[in-house]
Amino acid sequence: MPLLNIKNLRKSYGGLEVVAGLDIAVARGECFGLLGPNGAGKTTTLRLALGLTAPDGGEISMLGLPVPAQAREARMRIGVVPQMDNLDPDFSARENLLIYGRYFGLKDAEIAARIPALLEFAGLSHRADSPIDALSGGMKRRLTLARALVNDPDLIFLDEPTTGLDPQARHMMWQWLRRLLTQGKTIVLTTHFMEEAERLCDRVAIMDHGRIIATGSPHQLIRSHIEPQVVEVYGEGVTGWTAAHGHAFCERIEKVGETVFCYTHDSKDLVPHLHGRSDLRYLSRPASLEDVFLKLTGRDLRD
Amino acid sequence: MTRFLYLPTLSLRFIPVWQRNFLVWRKLAIPSILGNLADPAFYMLGLGYGLGGLLPQVGGVPYLTFLAAGTVCYSTMNSATFEVLYSGFSRMHVQKTWEAILNAPLTLDDVMLGELVWATSKSLLSGLAILAIVWALGLAGLGQTLWLIPLIILIGFCFAGMGLVMNALSPNYDFFMYYFTLVITPMVLLCGVFYPVDQLPAWLQAVSAWLPLTHAIALARPLVQGGVPQQIFAHILALLAYGGAGYYVALVLTRRRLLK
Numbered sequence: 001m002p003l004l005n006i007k008n009l010r011k012s013y014g015g016l017e018v019v020a021g022l023d024i025a026v027a028r029g030e031c032f033g034l035l036g037p038n039g040a041g042k043t044t045t046l047r048l049a050l051g052l053t054a055p056d057g058g059e060i061s062m063l064g065l066p067v068p069a070q071a072r073e074a075r076m077r078i079g080v081v082p083q084m085d086n087l088d089p090d091f092s093a094r095e096n097l098l099i100y101g102r103y104f105g106l107k108d109a110e111i112a113a114r115i116p117a118l119l120e121f122a123g124l125s126h127r128a129d130s131p132i133d134a135l136s137g138g139m140k141r142r143l144t145l146a147r148a149l150v151n152d153p154d155l156i157f158l159d160e161p162t163t164g165l166d167p168q169a170r171h172m173m174w175q176w177l178r179r180l181l182t183q184g185k186t187i188v189l190t191t192h193f194m195e196e197a198e199r200l201c202d203r204v205a206i207m208d209h210g211r212i213i214a215t216g217s218p219h220q221l222i223r224s225h226i227e228p229q230v231v232e233v234y235g236e237g238v239t240g241w242t243a244a245h246g247h248a249f250c251e252r253i254e255k256v257g258e259t260v261f262c263y264t265h266d267s268k269d270l271v272p273h274l275h276g277r278s279d280l281r282y283l284s285r286p287a288s289l290e291d292v293f294l295k296l297t298g299r300d301l302r303d
Numbered sequence: 304m305t306r307f308l309y310l311p312t313l314s315l316r317f318i319p320v321w322q323r324n325f326l327v328w329r330k331l332a333i334p335s336i337l338g339n340l341a342d343p344a345f346y347m348l349g350l351g352y353g354l355g356g357l358l359p360q361v362g363g364v365p366y367l368t369f370l371a372a373g374t375v376c377y378s379t380m381n382s383a384t385f386e387v388l389y390s391g392f393s394r395m396h397v398q399k400t401w402e403a404i405l406n407a408p409l410t411l412d413d414v415m416l417g418e419l420v421w422a423t424s425k426s427l428l429s430g431l432a433i434l435a436i437v438w439a440l441g442l443a444g445l446g447q448t449l450w451l452i453p454l455i456i457l458i459g460f461c462f463a464g465m466g467l468v469m470n471a472l473s474p475n476y477d478f479f480m481y482y483f484t485l486v487i488t489p490m491v492l493l494c495g496v497f498y499p500v501d502q503l504p505a506w507l508q509a510v511s512a513w514l515p516l517t518h519a520i521a522l523a524r525p526l527v528q529g530g531v532p533q534q535i536f537a538h539i540l541a542l543l544a545y546g547g548a549g550y551y552v553a554l555v556l557t558r559r560r561l562l563k
Contacts, residue, residue, distance in 0.1 A: 013563075052405060053562050054306065072408045080406035086399035090327040099326065102319035103407035151407075 001064065003028045003155055003186050004049060009058035011044055011210075018044045020210035022058070028154075031177070031187040033201035035194070035293060037302040041210040042190040043083065046157055049188075050075065063154060076104060079148030083159040085140045087132045093119065093143050094128040097150055104151040114150060121176065122146035138169030145176060156180065158189040162196055174199055194290035204289070208297045218289045225292045227251055227263040230285055231270055234259040237279030249273065256299060263287070307558040311551060312412045320404060320417025321424070324394075328425065339429040343378035344436055347371060350497065362499050364528055368442045372524035373496030375433045375451060376458055380516060382429035383459045384487060386422040387466035388479045394418075395470065401561070411561060415467065415554055422463035423456060430455030443527045450526050457542050458519045464546035465515070467553030471560055490516040495524070515545040 002025040009022040019041045026032040036042050047053050049060055051071020060067040065074040088096050097118055101111035119125045122142035127135060135143065141161070148156055161177070162170040177187060177200055191197055197204045198218045205215040214221055222228070231250075233241065242260050246253050249270040250262035264270065267284055274282045328335060347370050355366030362369050394400040401414050434451055437443050469482045493507060494500065494516035500508055511517050518538040525532040532538065 050406065072410060075406070075408040078406075082399075082402065082406065084399065086403040088323070088400055088403070089398055090330065095326070099319070099323050100403070100407065102322060103404055103409055105316075105319075105408070 002026055003030075003063060004032075004188060005059075005061045006045075006049065007059045009045070009048060009060065010056045011041075011048060011053070012056055018210050019048065019055070022207075022210065022212060024205060024212070026155075026186060026188055028186055029181070029184055030203060031181055031189070031201045033197035033204035034188065034190045034207055035192065035197055035204055035289075036190075036207035037192060037297050039302050040207045040297075042207060043159060045207070046159055046188075046190060050078070050080065050157065076151065077154045079151065079153035079156040081141075081144050081148045081156070081158040081161055083163065085144050087140055087143060087147070089132045092129045092131055093124050093135065096132065096143060097147055100147045101150040106151065111150065114152075118146040118149060121149070121179075123172070138165055138172070141165060141169065141173065142176070145173070149180075153185070155186045155188065158187065160191055160193075161189060162191070162193060170196075194288060194293055198289045206293060206296055213296050214292070221292050222287050222289060226287045226295055227265050228287050229264050229267040230287050230291055231262040231264070231267050231274070232259055232283040232285075233262060233274065233280055234282070235277075235280040237277060241277070241280060245273070254299075261291075263291070304559060307555050307562070311416070311554050312410065313416060314413055316409055316413040317417035317420060320409070320414055321421045323400075324390075324417070324421040325424075336428065336432065339378070339382050339425075340432040343374050343381070343429075343433055347374040347433065347436070362524070362528075367440075368528065369499075369524075370497065371433070371437045371442050372527040373494075373520055375430050375437070375455065375527070376516060376519040376523050377491055377496050378433045379426045379430035379455050379458045380462045380487070380490070380519070383422045383426035383462040384466045384482075386425050387418060387463050387470055388473075388482065389476065391418050391422070391467065391470045392473055392476065392479075395557075395561075396473075405561070411558055412554065415550075415557060419460070419463050419467065419550055422466070423459035426459035426463070427452075427455050430458065437527065443529070447526055447529065451523060454519070454522055454526070457539065457546075461515050461519070461542040461546035461549075464549035464553065466549070468549050468556065471553045471556035490514050493517075495520045515542055518542050 004024065004026040006022055006024040009019050010017065011019040022045060034042050034045065048055050049062060049067065051068035051074065054068055062074040063077055067074060088099060091099060094115055097115050098108065098111050101114070102108070116125070119128050122145060124139060124143060124146070127139065132140065145161070162173050165173060174196065181187060189200070201218060203215065203217055204221065205212045207213065214225060216224070238258065238260055242253065242255070246260065246262070250264050252263040254261040262270065271284050274280055347367070351367030351370045358366050404414050405411060431452070434448065437448065438445060469479060473479060493503065493511045494514050495511070500511050500517065503511060518541040522532045522535065522538050
């Protein structure tokens, strides 16, 4: 039985269907990524799953409990890392954990016993008594994650966990999330950061306009939606080159501004050919989840 | 809208929310108490002695004694109002503290009940502080002024409930100015804090009779002056009604604001 099971979920705001018939099933121990451009409905889906807003249609069950009917009970065993840090600025790191644990009905002694391990997990043992304002962005994010673990949850929701972090902090966050997965936790994360999803998630769903448009493991999605090799070609000669040779070397061509994306199963002839051209520059790389994402959701700006 | 109309759920789960606010208050207790106490105390003492020296008696007692009852009530009102407006709005809208709590197994009803009880508790301290001055100056004996304590709680509840409506509607801090200029200040001036309501022209007396602070002072003044309030239950009912209706309306509006 899936830990999180969403069937035909619907939610509209003012006539606009933000979630339009969504199906998601997340198994225990899985890391599931919900990907989508801004406004795709990711955050609304999380709010619905947590029972913070009522759906217009469909069914949600979380940890075997119906949502929203028993959302409160289900949240006893859920951890949430929101998109924007909402740590309590009036308290120290340690106090934040204590106060938050109380919301789960935990006794002070019980929480106090958990705090050292949580602070250590977040790498904040030496900053336990620092006020929140004195912590860096990465430290706040880690503390928010530690706070989400105060009730030892089975399922953890993370809404864009690494947005705004520097590469060091981001890689650290990924390591922490992997550690949680090895401990048997289940993770549902939203991100528009494809690399993150590719590294962490067993399975991802790409969402747009309130619907899931593709789902599978990152490798499966790459394999089934896109050619395995990508060569990005740019430089002053790119227009002439594309017209003359593009179709000989590429199975599919996308032109974005001054850059040509050349998708192919085999780039071994193309690369030496490009290498000899002084008017062109190129980048040859394997296809990534980001290529799939852009292919499926388009390249138009969403804001 | 209709799906937000259900009655408030009351649960002891509000306690950790209250505890959170209490812990913050404890860190800032001394400036907070001073801030709550100093302003109404100076009004009471300044006007009481300064203006009181020019007046024979007001309402049959020295002016300072007359002012004492009004000051207890309006100090409590102010404290409860400020707490749910400015501090409550910071927690709900600016710091997103409520949002964090709602991700835990608490509901918005729990959070708002916690805020209501907290604002009532905090205003109890403000009312008690003025009461302590009343006792210290010997303006009234301990005896029946002890009845002021439950009355202060009731006043705190009344204005916390009403203020939460403003919190629910407010887009920003500036919005609260309307409430102060159009509701709180008129109440201070029309409800008998500084002079007996019967000094006002009939039409203003008629307005005054509808205002909750009038009911609070109608109970508090006889208690300070050693008499028995008239129409006790009507006044209590009025305060409960304002607070209760305010709380319910605030809850519905805040559900619509945060849970849509």
